[in-house]
Amino acid sequence: MNHKATEPFVRITKRDEIAAWRGWLIRLTSLVLALAVCAVVIYVIVKLNPLKVYGAMWEGAFGSSKRSWVTLRDTMMMLCIGVGLAPAFKMRFWNIGAEGQILVGGIATAAVMIYCGNLMPTWALLLTSFVASCAAGALWGVVPAYFKARFKTNETLFTLMMNYVAIQLTSYCVALWENPYGSNTVGVINQQTKAGWFPPLFEQQYVLNVVLVMVLAVTMYVYLRYSKHGYEIAVVGESERTARYVGISVRRVIIRTMTISGAICGLAGFLAVSGASHTISTSTAGGRGFTAIIVAWLAKFNTFVMILIAALLVFLEKGAMQIASQYNLNDYASQMITGIILFFILGSEFFINYRLVFRGKKEAK
Amino acid sequence: MESDEAAVRMRDITKTFGSTIANDHVCLEIYRGEILSLLGENGSGKTTLMNMLSGIYYPDAGQIIVDGREVSIRSPKDAYDLRIGMIHQHFKLVDVLTAAENIILGMPAEGRLDMKVIDEKIREISSLYGFDVDPKQKVYDMSVSQKQTVEIVKVLYRGADILILDEPTAVLTPQETDKLFTVLRNMKNDGKAVVIITHKLHEVEEISDRVVVLRRGRFIGDVATKDTNAAEMTNMMVGRSVSLNIERPEPKDPQPRLLVTDLTVRDIDGVSKLSNVSFTANSGEILGVAGISGCGQKELLEAIAGLQPVESGSISYFDPNSGRQIELLGRTPHDICNMGVALSFVPEDRLGMGLVGNMDLSDNMMLRSFRCGKSVFTDRKKPHELAEHVVEELEVNTPGVSTPVRKLSGGNVQKVLVGREISSAPTVLMTAYAVRGLDINSSYTIYDLINRQKEAGVAVIFVGEDLDVLLELCDRILVLCGGQVSGIVPGRGADKRGVGMMMTRLGGEAAK
Numbered sequence: 065m066n067h068k069a070t071e072p073f074v075r076i077t078k079r080d081e082i083a084a085w086r087g088w089l090i091r092l093t094s095l096v097l098a099l100a101v102c103a104v105v106i107y108v109i110v111k112l113n114p115l116k117v118y119g120a121m122w123e124g125a126f127g128s129s130k131r132s133w134v135t136l137r138d139t140m141m142m143l144c145i146g147v148g149l150a151p152a153f154k155m156r157f158w159n160i161g162a163e164g165q166i167l168v169g170g171i172a173t174a175a176v177m178i179y180c181g182n183l184m185p186t187w188a189l190l191l192t193s194f195v196a197s198c199a200a201g202a203l204w205g206v207v208p209a210y211f212k213a214r215f216k217t218n219e220t221l222f223t224l225m226m227n228y229v230a231i232q233l234t235s236y237c238v239a240l241w242e243n244p245y246g247s248n249t250v251g252v253i254n255q256q257t258k259a260g261w262f263p264p265l266f267e268q269q270y271v272l273n274v275v276l277v278m279v280l281a282v283t284m285y286v287y288l289r290y291s292k293h294g295y296e297i298a299v300v301g302e303s304e305r306t307a308r309y310v311g312i313s314v315r316r317v318i319i320r321t322m323t324i325s326g327a328i329c330g331l332a333g334f335l336a337v338s339g340a341s342h343t344i345s346t347s348t349a350g351g352r353g354f355t356a357i358i359v360a361w362l363a364k365f366n367t368f369v370m371i372l373i374a375a376l377l378v379f380l381e382k383g384a385m386q387i388a389s390q391y392n393l394n395d396y397a398s399q400m401i402t403g404i405i406l407f408f409i410l411g412s413e414f415f416i417n418y419r420l421v422f423r424g425k426k427e428a429k
Numbered sequence: 430m431e432s433d434e435a436a437v438r439m440r441d442i443t444k445t446f447g448s449t450i451a452n453d454h455v456c457l458e459i460y461r462g463e464i465l466s467l468l469g470e471n472g473s474g475k476t477t478l479m480n481m482l483s484g485i486y487y488p489d490a491g492q493i494i495v496d497g498r499e500v501s502i503r504s505p506k507d508a509y510d511l512r513i514g515m516i517h518q519h520f521k522l523v524d525v526l527t528a529a530e531n532i533i534l535g536m537p538a539e540g541r542l543d544m545k546v547i548d549e550k551i552r553e554i555s556s557l558y559g560f561d562v563d564p565k566q567k568v569y570d571m572s573v574s575q576k577q578t579v580e581i582v583k584v585l586y587r588g589a590d591i592l593i594l595d596e597p598t599a600v601l602t603p604q605e606t607d608k609l610f611t612v613l614r615n616m617k618n619d620g621k622a623v624v625i626i627t628h629k630l631h632e633v634e635e636i637s638d639r640v641v642v643l644r645r646g647r648f649i650g651d652v653a654t655k656d657t658n659a660a661e662m663t664n665m666m667v668g669r670s671v672s673l674n675i676e677r678p679e680p681k682d683p684q685p686r687l688l689v690t691d692l693t694v695r696d697i698d699g700v701s702k703l704s705n706v707s708f709t710a711n712s713g714e715i716l717g718v719a720g721i722s723g724c725g726q727k728e729l730l731e732a733i734a735g736l737q738p739v740e741s742g743s744i745s746y747f748d749p750n751s752g753r754q755i756e757l758l759g760r761t762p763h764d765i766c767n768m769g770v771a772l773s774f775v776p777e778d779r780l781g782m783g784l785v786g787n788m789d790l791s792d793n794m795m796l797r798s799f800r801c802g803k804s805v806f807t808d809r810k811k812p813h814e815l816a817e818h819v820v821e822e823l824e825v826n827t828p829g830v831s832t833p834v835r836k837l838s839g840g841n842v843q844k845v846l847v848g849r850e851i852s853s854a855p856t857v858l859m860t861a862y863a864v865r866g867l868d869i870n871s872s873y874t875i876y877d878l879i880n881r882q883k884e885a886g887v888a889v890i891f892v893g894e895d896l897d898v899l900l901e902l903c904d905r906i907l908v909l910c911g912g913q914v915s916g917i918v919p920g921r922g923a924d925k926r927g928v929g930m931m932m933t934r935l936g937g938e939a940a941k
Contacts (some may be wrong), residue, residue, distance in 0.1 A: 075487055078447055290806045295799050296794075302785040307737060309774070309782050310796045311763030421489075 075421045082416065091412045098408035102401045110397060117387055124386020125379045135382050139272040140277040141335055142374035143367075145356035146148025147277070147284045148328030148364040151321050152205075153357070154288060156301040157212070161324070162329045162353030164230030165204045167346075169197035171230075171237050176427075177253045177260035177337070178241055187378025193338050194331070201330015202323045204230065204279040209322030215317035227353075234346045241344075253343050262339040271337045280328065281367040288365060297321055319367040329353070362409070380405060432433035435494075436591050436622045437482065437513070438785050442491035444477055451477040453646045454491070457593060464613060464623045466633040466654070469643035470666055470868030472838040475626045476518075478643070479593045482507040483515035499607050514589030516580045521710055522568045529564035532583045554585050560613040561608075569667050573722060574605040581612070591622045598632060599865070602721055603896055603929045610636050628666070628868050630659045631897070642666055667870055675901040678884055678922070683711035685747055687733070687857055692742035694728045695913075702728040703912045706742070709886040710857065712749065715879065717920060718904030722931050725912035726892045727777060730859050733890075734774045735762045746770050749856055749886070773855035775847055777862050777892075779839075783846045786835030790818040790827065793834055794849050819848035823874060840871030858882050859890045863896070866926040876902060896925050910935050 125135045145162050152159035173193040180189060208222035243251040254260055265271035288294040296409035300307045300317045307314050332362060336348050363369035384398030437459040452474045459465055469475045480486045482493065484505040490796065491547040492499055495511045502508050506706050507516070529547050548564040555562050562578050571579070577597060584592060592624040594613075598606045611635060613623055627633060633640050634654060642665040651663045655802040694703040703725040704908040710716045718726055731737035733744055735757065744757040748769070755768055765772055768793040780786040783792045795814035802808060823844040827837055832840055843863065851858065864872040879902070883889050893899045899906055908931040915931040 077445075178554075181882050290809075292799055292805060295795065295807050298788070298792075299785055299796065302787050303781060305778070305782045306785050306796065309734075309762065311761060311766060311775065313761075426604070 073422070076418050077421055079419050080415055087416050090415050091409065094408040094412035094415075100407045101408070102404050105400060105404065106397075107243040110391070110393060112391060117391070120387045120390050121379075121383025123386075124390075125382040127386075129383070133268065133270050135378055136297040137273050137340055138376045138382075139371070139375045140270075140273045141332060141340065142352055142356055142359060142378055143281060143370055144277045144332040144335055145329055146359035146363070146370045146374060147281050147367050148201075148256050148325050148332060149360040150284060150293075150325075150358055150367065150370075151288060151297055153360050154301050154365045155297045155318065155321050157209070157318060157322060157325075158220040158225050159205070159208075159327075160202065160220060160354065160357065161208065161226045162332075162356060163349045164223070164227035164353070165201040165326045165329035166333040166336065166349040166353055167199040167227075167234050168204050169330030170179070170337045170344050171234060171333070171350045172196035172200040172330070173260075173334045173337040174237070174241065174253060176248065177342075181254045181257060181259035186259065186261075186263060190262070190338065193260060193334055197330045197334035198327040199330070201333065202327040204330070205322040205326020206319060209319045213318045231237055231346050234344065234348070238345060249345060253337075253344075254342070260338055261342055270339070273335055276331075276335070276339075280331075281371070284328075285289055287365045288367075293317075293320070311360070358406070434460060436496065438480070438492075438494040439478070440492040440494065442481060442488050442493070443476065444474075444481060444486060451647050452481075455643065455646070455648045457641055457648070457651075459624060460624045460639075461590070462617060462620050462621045463639060464617050464637045465627065465639040466637035467626045467643065468628065468633055468640050468662060468666055470628060470870060471840050471866065472645075473643040473666075473868075474646040475643055476595055477516060479595065479624065479626060480510065482501065482513055482591075483593060484513075485515075496534065505831050509587050509589065510588050511591075513591045513593070514584030514587060515593040516577070516584060516595065518599065520576050520580055522576055522579060524569040525567065527565050527567055528562055528571075528579045528582075529537075531568060531579055532586050536587065539921055551582060551586065554582055558585075558612050558619070560612060573600045574602075574608075577601070577609070580678050588704050590620070591624075593617065593624045593626070595626045596628075596866075597625060598627070598629065599894075600722065602932060603627075603925065606632075606935065630869075631661055633662065634659065635667060644668055646903060649766065658870060662868060666868075675873075675898065676880055677902060677904070678880065678903050680711065680714040681884070681886070683714045684749070685709050686712045686749070687890075688743075688745040688747070689733070690743050690745075692729070692732060693740045694725070694732055694737060695740050696728075701912055703732070706909075706912075706914055708907050708914065708917060710890055712856070712888045713883055713886045714904045715883050715889040715891050715902060717899040717906040718890060718909060718929035719896060719906050719928055720915075722894065724909045724932075726861065728912075729909070730774060730776070730861055730890070730892060732859075733757065733857075733859065735760050735765050746772075746857070757828050759796075771853060771855045771857070773849050773850035773853060773858045775843075775858075775860040775863055777865070779842050779846050780835060783850075784842065789816075789833055790820065790825075790830040790845055793845060794819070794852075797849060797853060815849070815852055817847075819845060821854070823848050823878070840867045840874075840921045843867060843871065843875065847875060851882055855882070855887055857888045857890070859892075862894055863891065865894065872898075896928055900928070901923060908932055 106112055106117050108115045124131065126132045143366055145166065149159055173196065176189060176196050177194040180192060184192065202225055208219050208226060211217040211222060212219045238250055241250045242248065262272045288297065296312050296317050299312060300314055304314050333348065337344055341348065359370050359373045359377065362373050380402045384402055387393060388395055388398050435458045437456040439455065441454045441456060442452050443454055455478055457478070467475045467479065477486060481488050484502045484503065484507050487503060493502060500511060502511065504847060508896060523534065529544060529551055532551060533547055551562065551564045560578050560582060562582055563577070568576060568579065583853050597609060617623055625636065632907050637654050639651065640654050640657065640662065641651045642662065644666060684817065690707045692703055692706040696702050706729060720726055728737050738759055742758070746755045746757055748755060755770060757765055757770065776782040791809070791813040795807060795817045798812065799807050813830060819825060820827060820830060825841045825844045827841060834845055837845070847863065863875050878888055879891065891903060900923050903919055906923060906928065907917045908915040908928060910932055911934060915935050918928065
């Protein structure tokens with residue numbers, strides 16, 4: 065009859081609020097652990113020295129001045145999309161249509177460059193492209209928002225389907241603007257005149273990208289945190305019923321916020337075409353509209369934290385490309401590394417909110 | 430030896446959630462053939478303690494001994510194996526299934542499922558204890574009290590002989606409560622151990638044999654009900670003596686403030702929620718609204734607040750300053766506010782409607798006032814000051830004004846909400862179930878606040894569920910029955926049974 069009660073081996077208990085430095089310590093630990101696990105994986109699968117592989121990744125992202133600038137440019141692109149998604153997701157509007165919004169923004173920019181390239185001075189071309197890409201992105205954002213506000217359609221499916229419309233539209237435009245004939249690409253637009261290209265500032269090609277996106281990021285931070293609109297977005301996101309109860313017009317907030325969100329994503333298309341590739345294709349967005357969702361959520365919509373996360377993701381991408389070419393690995397090996405690192409970073413949030421209690425260990429008083 | 434008698438013995442149970450100590454070395458015994466009341470204010474750890482018996486939580490320290498044997502209850506299944514069953518405050522039933530299907534849900538069964546045998550067994554249990562349950566009835570067709578019955582039968586069907594009920598009367602009418610108590614007494618006489626968690630003293634006195642009091646997670650006392658009284662139990666529960674009378678000052682110069690005529694509301698499916706409701710709410714007076722839950726109370730308040738589309742009727746507001754008559758029907762909450770109508774509304778769903786759970790106190794204060802001023806930026810200073818003022822004035826127990834309100838206990842959440850709503854100097858104050866789930870202390874704070882508003886000349890509409898409170902607090906009581914006005918009675922001298930009858934039948938006994 066001497067039945068000894070057994071305690072479960074491990075239990076999960078909720079943590080108190082922990083100090084910010086401990087939170088960051090946990091995140092840092094997770095990053096170190098991720099690198100360690102990656103090292104084992106690299107060694108076991110491809111029999112390479114992990115340190116050399118990490119070195120190659122660093123090389124790929126920051127190996128030369130040009131590479132560093134490209135990494136910076138792509139970080140800014142990612143940040144721009146993240147900034148665009150932030151208000152929508154803060155409103156709990158699941159905008160997975162950034163991909164399409166970028167593409168239509170890119171189409172608008174390319175159209176301005178092709179049709180007005182010889183008619184206007186650079187500043188006017190840039191301004192026109194800026195406005196046109198914003199308008200196109202906003203349109204792509206407002207359509208699902210209107211239907212959501214008016215008929216309660218599901219915005220996730222709607223924005224997703226808008227992506228396919230944008231891709232088809234891009235294919236059409238590529239065929240329309242094909243250059244040279246038969247290449248099935250648009251080629252570099254205005255290669256000789258460089259009309260509509262971002263002009264170099266301080267003798268650097270991508271300074272304008274950085275300036276533009278940083279201004280956006282700071283503005284968005286202030287908008288979300290201190291403006292009345294930002295407050296309305298937060299209330300609608302947390303509880304539509306509370307919003308209605310205090311007299312906020314939920315419809316208007318949804319439509320207004322998606323206009324802004326779409327416009328900024330459209331602007332990312334402007335950055336991609338005018339400020340980076342100077343061409344347009346169906347891969348202009350290249351999945352970044354989806355990756356940026358991770359950027360926005362992980363940063364909890366804080367645009368400054370987004371810079372860090374965007375930089376990390378772009379670094380991983382550049383590094384992965386480098387090791388793939390340097391060691392003749394295929395894409396999957398590098399994607400595994402990216403996957404492991406992201407998994408650990410996301411997992412660290414769990415340990416920030418909860419802790420494990422093992423059998424036999426008594427709670428501290 | 431006494432230890433052999435106890436069905437359950439909990440020893441030095443401790444449970445913490447982060448830095449909050451929910452239970453601090455609590456000891457408790459449960460005996461067969463006895464009804465035990467577990468009494469305590471909100472947040473005193475009653476439910477947590479019982480959740481550890483039913484396998485929802487696992488204690489951090491301490492022992493649980495069932496029938497003289499130390500056990501480890503890791504899941505609700507372990508609890509059922511020890512014949513412990515708990516009826517939770519929020520029912521866990523599948524709406525589209527029948528009573529019988531819900532009862533057997535999740536139980537291991539061999540061979541063919543024979544509903545006839547199951548129905549028979551359910552009827553047997555029902556007749557043994559005096560339940561009224563039809564095994565073939567679908568849950569969505571059931572009243573709240575019937576759903577509760579199904580929950581109890583579900584636990585008995587699984588062979589439980591130690592039953593724990595978490596605030597079972599919170600959702601019942603007085604008549605339904607009487608019925609439940611009869612059933613509980615039958616179970617006790619059958620030798621079952623029954624625990625009811627409650628903070629209502631008159632129920633403790635009426636039903637239980639023994640009462641255990643918890644305060645702030647600590648065990649305070651264990652007394653036989655017959656040896657104690659309401660005042661003593663309150664002292665144990667609150668830690669100091671509290672006056673149990675609700676004040677009711679005479680209304681001063683009541684003037685019509687809100688005139689509702691022939692209000693008819695249908696929901697989106699076209700089901701009538703309110704039909705031809707007419708009444709007047711006067712300034713300096715508390716108008717109580719009584720009724721079984723879901724009889725149109727919510728729709729009535731939301732219609733006045735501009736949140737509920739109305740089919741026909743009118744809602745007129747008499748402006749106390751200009752004497753103008755303003756029609757509120759068809760206006761949005763924003764319009765109503767812009768017309769200078771100072772209408773405050775404390776809704777039933779505090780965190781889902783009145784407040785934003787994830788926002789802090791000071792951001793929640795802003796909900797009503799953030800539009801003020803021409804600036805595109807919000808003014809954070811005034812709400813911050815208001816939050817500090819409310820915390821101080823209403824004794825809100827919070828680490829600070831930058832704590833998310835969802836982390837506060839029920840009573841404190843309500844204080845924050847009521848504090849904000851009365852801060853705008855309303856002329857009409859509507860409250861829906863203002864003290865639901867609140868402990869004695871917080872409840873009396875809220876009654877006090879409402880009375881102060883009344884004395885300041887505010888027209889108060891108080892939707893309540895506890896008839897005792899309505900009868901003590903309100904000047905007039907409007908009784909709703911199925912979306913219609915069953916009658917309006919003066920609060921002074923109203924008879925509880927009479928009002929109870931009016932709740933269940935239009936016009937009450939007279940209409941028989």
